[in-house]
Each structure stands twice: as structure tokens, then as C-alpha cells.
Amino acid sequence: MQICTDYQDKVLYLRLSGEMDEHNAAAARLYADRLAEGYAQSEKAVIDLKDVSFMDSTGIGFLIGRYKKFRRYGIPVYVTNPSPGADKVLRMSGVYTLMPRI
Amino acid sequence: MENYMKLEIAALSENESFARSAVAAFALYLNPSISELEDIKTAVSEAVTNSVVHAYAGGGAQNKISIECRAEKTQEGGVLHITVSDGGCGIEDVEKAVLPFYTTLENDERSGMGFTIMQTFMDGFALESEKGRGTKVRMFRKLGGNREGERMNA
Ligand SMILES: Nc1ncnc2c1ncn2[C@@H]1O[C@H](COP(=O)(O)OP(=O)(O)OP(=O)(O)O)[C@@H](O)[C@H]1O
Ligand SMILES: [Mg+2]
Numbered sequence: 001m002q003i004c005t006d007y008q009d010k011v012l013y014l015r016l017s018g019e020m021d022e023h024n025a026a027a028a029r030l031y032a033d034r035l036a037e038g039y040a041q042s043e044k045a046v047i048d049l050k051d052v053s054f055m056d057s058t059g060i061g062f063l064i065g066r067y068k069k070f071r072r073y074g075i076p077v078y079v080t081n082p083s084p085g086a087d088k089v090l091r092m093s094g095v096y097t098l099m100p101r102i
Numbered sequence: 103m104e105n106y107m108k109l110e111i112a113a114l115s116e117n118e119s120f121a122r123s124a125v126a127a128f129a130l131y132l133n134p135s136i137s138e139l140e141d142i143k144t145a146v147s148e149a150v151t152n153s154v155v156h157a158y159a160g161g162g163a164q165n166k167i168s169i170e171c172r173a174e175k176t177q178e179g180g181v182l183h184i185t186v187s188d189g190g191c192g193i194e195d196v197e198k199a200v201l202p203f204y205t206t207l208e209n210d211e212r213s214g215m216g217f218t219i220m221q222t223f224m225d226g227f228a229l230e231s232e233k234g235r236g237t238k239v240r241m242f243r244k245l246g247g248n249r250e251g252e253r254m255n256a
Contacts (some may be wrong), residue, residue: 005116005209012250013221019119021115021118021119021147021151022115022118022151022154023116023118023119025211029211048132053208054119054122054144054147054218055144056144056147056151056219057148057151057213057215057216057219058120058151060213060215061210061212061213062211064211064213065211083140084137084140085137085140085141085144088170088223089219092215092218092219092222093213093215
């Protein structure tokens with residue numbers, strides 16, 4: 001699991017790639033949380049799942065965890081480009097009510 | 103025609119990806135669509151991850167998870183039966199454990215949706231577990247038939 005970052009017009013983009021499972025999530029959590037601290041001035045954060053090739057319930061925990069972390073800095077989080085499989089998992093767990101899909 | 107495989111792996115998170123990919127590779131025998139394969143991989147990942155993180159807290163390569171698959175070819179396509187079992191701590195209250203959002207590991211960013219995902223993504227699901235006696239998850243998924251989607255290996 002890798003995260004590429006982009007910061008444009010006060011929007012922080014986190015582009016995730018690889019497989020989001022329990023084994024891969026730990027490093028991604030640490031990295032994303034450090035970004036939240038480093039870019040606390042962001043007006044919003046967008047988590048881009050375009051290159052995530054697999055996601056199970058670990059992805060739900062990961063996204064909700066980041067939502068809580070970013071909220072501490074007053075930064076709303078959005079999700080974009082989930083695969084059909086990831087979208088199914090995120091829809092059934094209600095993740096989009098916290099972090100809308102754009 | 104029937105086909106069968108059994109896999110025994112160390113209960114390590116490193117093996118989660120291997121386990122779901124191995125089951126997906128076996129499922130190709132039934133000519134599944136891409137979305138059917140995705141569903142199967144996700145359900146297997148949930149069951150195996152549960153055995154890694156809940157059954158054997160503390161971990162170690164001496165702890166084993168067994169994955170058994172039986173594939174049946176039918177006129178409509180096929181049925182894939184999957185059993186994932188461990189010899190870990192077991193579940194005290196099975197009825198509670200399968201409820202959406204129920205988790206005993208909230209602090210680890212678990213969401214409690216694993217069993218709900220298995221139930222939704224598969225056509226059949228059964229959980230057998232007892233405290234101290236390990237856990238067995240049995241699932242099946244019908245492939246082909248009236249479901250739409252592009253076939254692999256067509
Ligand atoms: N193999 C197992 N051995 C022991 N306990 C288990 C096992 N599988 C599940 N459980 C128990 O059942 C609960 C619910 O499991 P479920 O997969 O639905 O959620 P979770 O694993 O806690 O979170 P998520 O799967 O969303 O990351 C777990 O929190 C755990 O207490
Ligand atoms: Mg689980």
C-alpha cells in the first residue's frame with residue numbers, strides 16, 4: 001500500500017495504491033496521520049482510491065480512523081474513485097455519510 | 103464434475119493476500135466473472151483476517167488456519183463452497199458477533215463489518231464457534247446463472 005500526496009489550492013490529496021488489507025494498513029495509517037499534522041491548514045482532504053486494487057473491511061476502519069484524525073484539525077474528508085468492489089463495501093457500512101463520495 | 107483443494111497456512115497477516123488469491127485462482131475452474139471473483143476474494147479476506155487478528159491474539163507461525171474449497175460445476179455455472187477454520191480462542195456469543203458494527207477490537211480501527219460482508223457477498227453463510235474451541239466459517243457462492251457480467255477464461 002502506497003500513498004502519494006498532492007496539495008493544491010488548500011486541498012490535500014491522498015492517492016492510495018495497492019491492496020488495502022489488515023497487513024498493509026498499519027504503515028498507511030501512520031503516514032496519513034503525519035500528513036494531517038503537516039497539512040493542518042488544509043481546507044479539505046480528498047482520499048483517492050483509484051489505484052486501490054483490493055479492499056476489505058480494513059478499509060472501513062482505515063477511512064473512519066482518518067476521518068476522526070482530520071476532524072481534529074477541522075478538515076473535512078472526501079472519498080473519490082472507489083472500484084465497484086470497494087464502493088460496495090463503503091456503501092453498506094455507511095462510510096459515505098461521514099465522508100461523502102465526490 | 104467436482105473439484106477440491108485444501109490449504110493450511112500460518113496465521114500471519116503476511117498470508118492474507120496469498121490466501122484470497124489462492125482461492126480466487128482455484129475459483130477460475132468455475133469460470134467466474136470479475137465481480138464474482140472480487141466478492142469471493144473479499145469474503146475470504148474477511149474470514150482469514152478474523153482468524154489472524156482475533157483467534158490467535160499474540161500471533162506466531164505455529165498457529166494454523168485451514169482453507170478448504172469445493173467446486174461443483176452445474177448447468178447454470180457452478181457453486182464454490184469455502185470453509186475457513188482456526189483452532190483459536192473461539193467466540194463466546196456467536197449471535198452477537200455477526201451483528202453489523204459489533205467488534206471487540208474497536209481501538210484497533212476494526213469496524214465490526216467482517217461477518218456482514220461475508221453474508222452479503224456470498225449466497226450462503228454459517229458460523230460455528232465455541233469459546234476455547236476455535237472457529238469455523240462455511241460459505242458458498244453460486245457462479246454464473248442469471249447473474250450478469252463478463253466471463254473470465256471464456
Ligand atoms: N476467528 C475468530 N476467532 C475469535 N473471534 C472471532 C473470530 N472471528 C470473529 N471473531 C469475533 O467476532 C467479532 C466480529 O467479527 P467481524 O469480522 O464482524 O468484525 P471485526 O473483525 O471486529 O471488524 P472488521 O472485520 O470490520 O475489521 C470480532 O470483533 C471478534 O470478537
Ligand atoms: Mg473481521
